Amino acid sequence: MKVFAQSVNFNADKELIKYAETKLSSLTKFHDKIIDAEVFLKVQKTSDKENKITEVKINIPGNELIVKRETKTFEEGINSAVDNLKRQLKRSKEKHRDSLIS
DSSP, X not given: OEEEXXXXXXXXXXXXXXXXXXXXXXXXXXXXXXXXXXXXXEEOOSSOSOOEEEEEEEEETTEEEEEEEEESSHHHHHHHHHHHHHHHHHHXXXXXXXXXXX
């Protein structure tokens, strides 16, 4: 699976990009037809501690799944987004399987 990463308002280091790619590649266990993933990492200029925005978009045939998280760290945001996407991918796969059966 191809992962596209973009950072807004800062330069993401290679470790963070690699972390996102590793976490997202684990999603292929839950859905084998993932086309690609896009990760947007943004830093908001606020006094809030939770100023890191992580947005992940997964493209699967006939659908795209999007998760957006505001957290203190990007790693926390990536983990939360991946957990949510696992549930969405399972649900999507079950719906697809059910439509093939009926």
